Amino acid sequence: MAKLNINGKVRDVQAEADTPLLWVIREQVGLTGTKYGCGVAQCGACSVHINGEVRRSCSIPMSAIKPTDRIVTIEGLSATSSNPVQKAWAALDVPQCGYCQSGQIMAAAALLRKNPKPTDADIDAAMTNICRCGTYQRIRAGVHMAAANLQSEAKKA
Amino acid sequence: MKKTPNVKTNLSRRKFIVSSAAAGGGLALGFKLPFIGSAEAATATGTEVNVWVAVKPDNTCVVRIARSEMGQGTLTGLAQLVAEELECDWKKVTTEHVFPGQNLARKRAWGDMATGGSRGIRGSQDYVRRGGAAARIMLLQAAAEQWNVPVGELTVVNGAIMHGASGRKTTYGEVAPAAARLAPPDPKSIRLKDPKGWKIAGKPMKRLDTADKLNGSKIYAIDLKLPGMLNAAVKASPVHGGKLVSYDEAKVVNMPGVRRVVKVNNGAVAVVADTWWRAKTALDALPIVWDEGAGATQSSATIAERLKEGLTADDAFADTKIGDALKVIAAAPKKVEAVYSTPFLSHATMEPMNCTAKVTADRVEVWTATQSAEGSLAAACEEAGLPLAAGEVHKLDLGGGFGRRGGTQDYTRQAVAIAKQFPGVPVKLIWSREEDQAHDFYRPISQCKMSAGLDESGKLLGMHVRVSGQSINAWLNPGAIKEGKDVRQLQGMWKEPGDAQFGYTVPNLQIEYAMRNTHVPVGPWRGVNTNQNGVYVECFMEEVARASGKDSLEFRRELMANHPKHLAVLNAAAEKGNWGKPLPAGVHRGIAQFMGYGSYSAATAEVSVSDKGELKVHRMVLALNCGHAVNPDQIAAQVEGSVVYGLSAALYGELTVEKGRMVELNFHNYRLLRLAEMPKVETVIVPTYDFWGGVGEPTICVVTPAVLNAVFAATGKPVRSLPLKNVKLV
Numbered sequence: 113m114a115k116l117n118i119n120g121k122v123r124d125v126q127a128e129a130d131t132p133l134l135w136v137i138r139e140q141v142g143l144t145g146t147k148y149g150c151g152v153a154q155c156g157a158c159s160v161h162i163n164g165e166v167r168r169s170c171s172i173p174m175s176a177i178k179p180t181d182r183i184v185t186i187e188g189l190s191a192t193s194s195n196p197v198q199k200a201w202a203a204l205d206v207p208q209c210g211y212c213q214s215g216q217i218m219a220a221a222a223l224l225r226k227n228p229k230p231t232d233a234d235i236d237a238a239m240t241n242i243c244r245c246g247t248y249q250r251i252r253a254g255v256h257m258a259a260a261n262l263q264s265e266a267k268k269a
Numbered sequence: 270m271k272k273t274p275n276v277k278t279n280l281s282r283r284k285f286i287v288s289s290a291a292a293g294g295g296l297a298l299g300f301k302l303p304f305i306g307s308a309e310a311a312t313a314t315g316t317e318v319n320v321w322v323a324v325k326p327d328n329t330c331v332v333r334i335a336r337s338e339m340g341q342g343t344l345t346g347l348a349q350l351v352a353e354e355l356e357c358d359w360k361k362v363t364t365e366h367v368f369p370g371q372n373l374a375r376k377r378a379w380g381d382m383a384t385g386g387s388r389g390i391r392g393s394q395d396y397v398r399r400g401g402a403a404a405r406i407m408l409l410q411a412a413a414e415q416w417n418v419p420v421g422e423l424t425v426v427n428g429a430i431m432h433g434a435s436g437r438k439t440t441y442g443e444v445a446p447a448a449a450r451l452a453p454p455d456p457k458s459i460r461l462k463d464p465k466g467w468k469i470a471g472k473p474m475k476r477l478d479t480a481d482k483l484n485g486s487k488i489y490a491i492d493l494k495l496p497g498m499l500n501a502a503v504k505a506s507p508v509h510g511g512k513l514v515s516y517d518e519a520k521v522v523n524m525p526g527v528r529r530v531v532k533v534n535n536g537a538v539a540v541v542a543d544t545w546w547r548a549k550t551a552l553d554a555l556p557i558v559w560d561e562g563a564g565a566t567q568s569s570a571t572i573a574e575r576l577k578e579g580l581t582a583d584d585a586f587a588d589t590k591i592g593d594a595l596k597v598i599a600a601a602p603k604k605v606e607a608v609y610s611t612p613f614l615s616h617a618t619m620e621p622m623n624c625t626a627k628v629t630a631d632r633v634e635v636w637t638a639t640q641s642a643e644g645s646l647a648a649a650c651e652e653a654g655l656p657l658a659a660g661e662v663h664k665l666d667l668g669g670g671f672g673r674r675g676g677t678q679d680y681t682r683q684a685v686a687i688a689k690q691f692p693g694v695p696v697k698l699i700w701s702r703e704e705d706q707a708h709d710f711y712r713p714i715s716q717c718k719m720s721a722g723l724d725e726s727g728k729l730l731g732m733h734v735r736v737s738g739q740s741i742n743a744w745l746n747p748g749a750i751k752e753g754k755d756v757r758q759l760q761g762m763w764k765e766p767g768d769a770q771f772g773y774t775v776p777n778l779q780i781e782y783a784m785r786n787t788h789v790p791v792g793p794w795r796g797v798n799t800n801q802n803g804v805y806v807e808c809f810m811e812e813v814a815r816a817s818g819k820d821s822l823e824f825r826r827e828l829m830a831n832h833p834k835h836l837a838v839l840n841a842a843a844e845k846g847n848w849g850k851p852l853p854a855g856v857h858r859g860i861a862q863f864m865g866y867g868s869y870s871a872a873t874a875e876v877s878v879s880d881k882g883e884l885k886v887h888r889m890v891l892a893l894n895c896g897h898a899v900n901p902d903q904i905a906a907q908v909e910g911s912v913v914y915g916l917s918a919a920l921y922g923e924l925t926v927e928k929g930r931m932v933e934l935n936f937h938n939y940r941l942l943r944l945a946e947m948p949k950v951e952t953v954i955v956p957t958y959d960f961w962g963g964v965g966e967p968t969i970c971v972v973t974p975a976v977l978n979a980v981f982a983a984t985g986k987p988v989r990s991l992p993l994k995n996v997k998l999v
Contacts, residue, residue, distance in 0.1 A: 145484065155619065251944060
């Protein structure tokens, strides 16, 4: 039995120490928004936030997770799909099949938290998740739009 | 597909109306559709006006969608077409999948469910629009009868019906139950709208299926959870065509969560456990003995040798023979010759193959992502040994299709074969990425020898095309090959107009195919054979244009006077792509045009090649005439996506064969394009509204040749072998 802090809730999970966090999230916790794509940290479909950092959960064994680590999955990013990234994604109709988009959104949200006004080069460097439908042009536009919305919200506040 | 008519894609008007009538009659007797399998769900569906439209009391219009949604936007486009004719409130439109068992039970009232060949909209637009129009007519008639006024005096706006003279108003939701009891209209009375007057179709409406893709709540087949469900991981013989000899179950049966190890027909073995990760862990530890079979002697080198032999062999057939190309080329004062090659490619959908199955003595149900729901039903029932009426396929939207999840349904068969051994227990089968890469129906490998003869002035006198490579039909549909002539492999070079016609007039032209098959399974891959053939024709045209001393665009234009639609799209791409205008230092331009899936495509590409030979694609302009443009924003999304899929292949895509098995089994060595490599893409849609063409696949075939021709401009050397990762550019 191990304890996991996911989306602000502490849960007991039963899994072997070498089980990847991804499969614990999907099969034990039952949150399936985090996706399996490659299992080798190449595609980023499994991206989650751990203590605010974007991480590829398919390649992190349970043994590497402490009970105090704060894990946030796509389901925990916002209660109402109101994260600026989610709003920009909706405004631009970014997703096609949508399978990789949980990971893309988590990567974009982590980028904007650290760098609220990323350049194209910043986006190139941070957004390395694979999308097979080919939504990259809209992902780039979506990150810029989310950044702009963050700026205007900050000004209002 | 040309010359291979298989499943009828269009319901005749009469058949459609008959089906609607049968449905309406059933409803009048209180028959409820078991849409999601429970009475509550059926009620939630609202009142079925006809098979395409149900209306709820709150005026929500539920549009039934028979085709599959895999990201290509067909679901939204089809709903737009129905809503346009229905005259309902677009803000109150929702959609609902039709399952193949329901289609079968109602005598295929929803027609063909297959979603491939870019047919989703063009193959169903006529009858779904008629479905929307018929529902509108019935709803208005019901209001007219209720008020006892002539129907001609009624108007409808956004599903609100008005009788101007009396000022009376009602809504679709209120009259739907009465409308459902009416006889459907005489087909002759249905006149579809002129697209010029479209208000919902033809507009860049937002997709209807975005919201749950943003918060993790969308359930793909791989996410399915059913009570008591077990999970399975599978491994098939790494060598295609190999057989399972034995495995040592004792070594893994005591591992955590493992229930059993089971044979999956004769070619694969699966571990079934409580969770998939435990099943996979045990499978990786399972000692397996394979009989690898004859394929184990094959490699990329032996396959390349066989294809090379086909380039000059006597057993090719000519699909096009105009004049005497061979003689004219032999006698021409100037000759150009080039041999091209393209590799095997996997689809690499982001969601790996998976399927959940539950089998009992008299019923089989599967939950899966499929481009061919009826194919899934047939596969599931055949594997379970049950009649079609005893099966159902619960369709879930696909995490990518690209042709992989079509009629073959190998993963559905496997899931049923496994679940059969656990009667009454749902079993979810998931392929690992490695299994997915190792057991695809790959884009077929091919080579092509191109020859041309020019006169002294640079005029093209004759051209000879010889494709040698593997046949998709030979693997999947041998019946489509007539007298050994598989025209499908020459897609995009056909002489017949309408689908994938060769766009040039060459006085002496010979286009041939020599079939050279391998033990590797092959199948349709987004754009199918237009990919390879587009590279061969358009890169060679570039070489010939340069040999003739003419501008690449001008040289093509001179050969295209008899193909005005091809030419118009080429011109559109050239104009928006600033052809002939100056570029920044070090940036070079290329151009290409080709045709597939009933649509015309052209592209320009702007690239630079560094001193170290690194390629950067800066900007691409793609022009598309798909006849009717149902949702311009989603067409642009498909074009953008086709650039990514095409560039992944051009830059990196290659599966090599060693000892009969695929080598590149995950994304570290089967590299795919990432955001940083994405060029700026501009889409120019030039619909002529005199035909219906496809959208999902047509433009991919011009992506690679436009880029390669720009590379040629940059380096002065043609690229003739893909992928580019193997080519030294400087």
